[in-house]
Amino acid sequence: MKNSDAFYHSMIREEQGKSPQTAYSPSSLNQLLKKHLANHWQALWLTGEIFELYRSPAGHQYFTLKDSSASIKCVLFRQKQSISLTKGQKITVLAQVTLYESRGDLQLNVIRTLDAGLGDWEAQLAQLKQKLEIQGLFRHDHKKPLPAWIDRLAIVTSSNGAALHDVLNIIQKHNPLIDIQVYPTQVQGPTAPGQIIEQLQLADTQAHDAILLTRGGGSKEDLWAFNDEFLARTIHQLETPIISAVGHDTDESITDFVADVSCITPSAAAQLLAGDFIQKRQQLKHQQQLLHFLGKTSIQNAQQRIDLNHQLLQQQHPKNTITRQKEVLAQKAKSLNQLVKNTVIHAQIQFEQTYKQLDRAIPNVKEKTSALEQKKQVLNWLGQQKLKSATHEFKQHVTQLNERSPMNILSHGYSITRSEDKKNIIDSKQVNTGETVETLFKSGRIRAKIIERLDD
Structure with missing residues (x-):
């Protein structure tokens, strides 16, 4: 049908x-x-x-x-x-x-x-080279450096050319870890520049570490696609570093001048991209050992810091502080009691001495007795006043000690805020947003995360 x-x-x-x-x-x-x-x-x-x-x-x-x-x-x-x-x-x-x-x-x-x-074509090439050089396409300050380590590589070339075969063999031998993606294109003929431009622009969007534009040797007519002005301008605008390796060491093309790196042959470019894999592997092994040693040392140092902070925390713990303050308070109370006792004894001695003197002074017994009685009252009064004063002073000391006690401060609604390493925080600049802090109350404690820091 x-x-x-x-x-x-x-x-x-x-x-x-x-x-x-x-x-x-x-x-x-x-x-x-x-x-x-x-x-x-x-x-x-x-x-x-x-x-x-x-x-x-x-x-x-x-x-x-x-x-x-x-x-x-x-x-x-x-x-x-x-x-x-x-x-x-x-x-x-x-x-x-x-x-x-x-x-x-x-x-x-x-x-x-x-x-x-x-x-001839050579004169045409010289004219285009001069034009692009004047416009700054060959400037070294525009060229991008190759990464020290290449993981993903794009190769823009003919899929059946000898250049691709040589590049793949060299890279596989010297650095098999490189992930290679080939972007096939024509590399000679009137339609080749357009295809090369499309593949370069596609590769530039695929997050490669570098792009290799290459082909093997040939006549000037075969290599002429790499002297295209629009291809040169495309290479100049790429974000990915690009290596140009076109022809043999005697060949020269516009892409070699505008690319970030130029190599005399595809094999030389493959050697450059592969680097010394064995040496890098040894360096990685050494760095692994060094990191293991540094990690072990860091853990040991951290453990020592934890032990030291634990010791300091025990020394500065509110319970220990209160115990020391109680000891000081007891010592002061003992001293105050001894002072009162000594004052009473001294007053009693003075009283007995005065009584004896009065007894010896028989004349005007009534007067002496009255004076003695007055002195006794004065002494009693002084002793009472001294006792009251000492008692008042003792109570003041007790009150001051209680007021200065951390637990008393906490009972008034105050709190103690410490960082994760158990250091008391007295300034907002000691912490950063997102850190966790611990707050102690008279009863219990909480953990909180800093959401905003308001410095004075």
Whole structure:
């Protein structure tokens, strides 16, 4: 059934335009001609002189290429421009023959332009190199350094080229840990620069540590894709460090100048990227041993600090502080009692001495007795006052000791806040946001996390 339908449609196409009933429309004819040109004409080189030239606001250039007896219209899109065009300039173009359907005009879509007045490709390369150098694409301060250790590598090259085979063998031999992803592309021909640009831009978005752009040796024509201006500008704008290794050590391309690193051969680039894996493995082993030793030492030091802090905590614990203050209070109470006892004894001695003196002074016994009685009252009063004063002072000392007691302070609603290493916190700057602190109350304790620090 399908074969019969195809045969039917082919019969209709063969009859198209051969009778008034099967006449072409201008649109259908132009579509047919354009398709025919695309199927039967590949890109070709053409030399001529620019006769008419127009630059559109979008940057595309439309011009007429002519010789002494004929001319043809050409269009050079902005993305394909590599040299500046002027009226009367003789140029050589690589172009595809096509048809502008809306007007039925035959035209050339220009892929590449060369100044025919320069004489050869080397002069064209020198002109482009000078242009890009003036614009700063070769500046060393723009070049990105390669990472010291490469884990993920992108390789942009031909999937069946010898360069890829050599690079993979060298890296696998010297550093098998590198994760390699190949981005296949054409590496010669008129469509190669566009494919290389697409693959470079794709690789730049995949978080690779480095990109290797490479191909093996060849003629100047084979390597010409790596002298494309738009490829150079793409490399200049990449975020990932890029290595260019194009051709042999005598070959030179624009990508070598604009890349972050240039290697004379693909093998040299592979050696650079692989590095000395054995030496790095030994370094890692040494670092592992060093980290083990440092970790063990750090644990021992931490344990010593814990023991020291535990000892300091025991010394500064409120319970021990209260015990010491009780001992001081008891000593002061004992001293006060002894002082009172000594005062009473001294008063009694004075009283007995005075009584004896009075007894010896027999004259005016009544007067002496009265005076003695008064002195006795005075002494009793002084003793009572002294006792009251001593008792009051004793109570004041007791009150002061109680007021200064940490437990008394805690009973008034105050608290003691300590850091995780059990140090008392007296300044908000001793802690940071997110740390955990411990607060002691008269009864119990809590742990809290700092959500905000308000310094004075």
